Amino acid sequence: MPAAAxxxxxxxxxxxxxxxxxxxxxxxxAAGLGDDGFAAAVIxxxxxxxxxxxxxxxxxxxxxxxxLVLADVRGGRLKWWQMLGGFGGAAFVLTQGLTVGxxxxxLFTVAIVAGQVSGGLLxxxxxxxxxxxxxxxxxxxxxxxxxxxxxGLSMADKLGGGFPYVMLLLPLVAGVCVSWQQxxxxxxxxxxxxxYAGTFFNFAAGTTALGVIFLVHAAAAGVPSGLPSEPYLYLxxxxxxxxxxxxxxxxxxxxxxVLGLCTITGQLVGSLALDLLLPHGDTRVxxxxxxxxVLALAAVSVAALSGPRTGRVxxxxxxxxxxxxxxxxx
Numbered sequence: 001m002p003a004a005a006x007x008x009x010x011x012x013x014x015x016x017x018x019x020x021x022x023x024x025x026x027x028x029x030a031a032g033l034g035d036d037g038f039a040a041a042v043i044x045x046x047x048x049x050x051x052x053x054x055x056x057x058x059x060x061x062x063x064x065x066x067x068l069v070l071a072d073v074r075g076g077r078l079k080w081w082q083m084l085g086g087f088g089g090a091a092f093v094l095t096q097g098l099t100v101g102x103x104x105x106x107l108f109t110v111a112i113v114a115g116q117v118s119g120g121l122l123x124x125x126x127x128x129x130x131x132x133x134x135x136x137x138x139x140x141x142x143x144x145x146x147x148x149x150x151x152g153l154s155m156a157d158k159l160g161g162g163f164p165y166v167m168l169l170l171p172l173v174a175g176v177c178v179s180w181q182q183x184x185x186x187x188x189x190x191x192x193x194x195x196y197a198g199t200f201f202n203f204a205a206g207t208t209a210l211g212v213i214f215l216v217h218a219a220a221a222g223v224p225s226g227l228p229s230e231p232y233l234y235l236x237x238x239x240x241x242x243x244x245x246x247x248x249x250x251x252x253x254x255x256x257x258v259l260g261l262c263t264i265t266g267q268l269v270g271s272l273a274l275d276l277l278l279p280h281g282d283t284r285v286x287x288x289x290x291x292x293x294v295l296a297l298a299a300v301s302v303a304a305l306s307g308p309r310t311g312r313v314x315x316x317x318x319x320x321x322x323x324x325x326x327x328x329x330x
């Protein structure tokens with residue numbers, strides 16, 4: 001890539017480290033709430049939704065984009081289930097609160113990446129995203145298998161001894177949910193013509209899902225007795241908005257493939273740095289964890305460098321309306 005792209009590459013990698021930072025914040029918030037990952041998730045996701053909702057009231061273009069999305073849903077141009085991408089984000093944040101304390105950020109991230117790569121292969125083949133159906137290349141399949149091997153390597157020295165295997169499954173499933181979220185959110189963004197409006201609907205769906213889950217859990221187990229006093233524990237929503245905004249700003253400069261590689265690189269490196277430099281709870285970084293992160297990085301590289309094929313983005317309904325209007329004027 002040209003030298004001019006270097007700042008965008010660094011920014012994209014930085015956005016990946018923000019994802020790891022959000023995982024750590026949500027995990028610590030859950031611990032501060034008495035190990036209540038449900039409350040931590042709804043606070044983290046809900047705070048981001050509140051910020052976006054206030055911005056929507058003040059900004060005209062995002063409000064117009066939100067109106068276009070709702071019109072497309074009513075007109076059948078956008079499927080109702082494509083509005084539920086926030087459910088994938090909700091699963092991701094909820095899993096942060098439930099498992100990061102036990103797994104550590106590094107192992108959690110390796111498992112998330114395994115789910116993302118596997119889910120990406122599946123949903124590309126199904127044509128769920130705006131780019132339409134894409135046949136998986138041999139390198140992508142090999143990369144997915146290597147990522148799964150990285151998960152096994154990361155936990156090689158944790159076998160036995162009461163390791164919480166069920167908790168490891170949660171981020172694997174959440175990673176698949178994140179891939180589904182990215183696929184359907186692309187349709188919403190195309191319809192809105194505004195990344196802000198698309199992000200707003202993502203947070204609205206996720207906050208609704210997490211709110212219902214929290215109420216059910218609270219009815220059975222009660223609510224936390226108090227809130228932690230550390231202000232930084234309430235920044236998870238803002239961090240989420242930040243890395244989504246960076247992704248929107250850089251995708252046009254780098255393309256989806258390179259952006260995804262940079263983001264996952266940032267996630268893996270950032271998660272390992274957090275566990276090494278700022279350890280939390282009983283988690284510790286072992287040689288197997290480091291080896292798993294290195295193998296996952298190699299696997300992501302193999303999966304991403306699958307040839308010059310680029311995704312074709314289908315026209316949004318909003319773009320179709322504009323094109324039709326131009327033809328009428330002509």
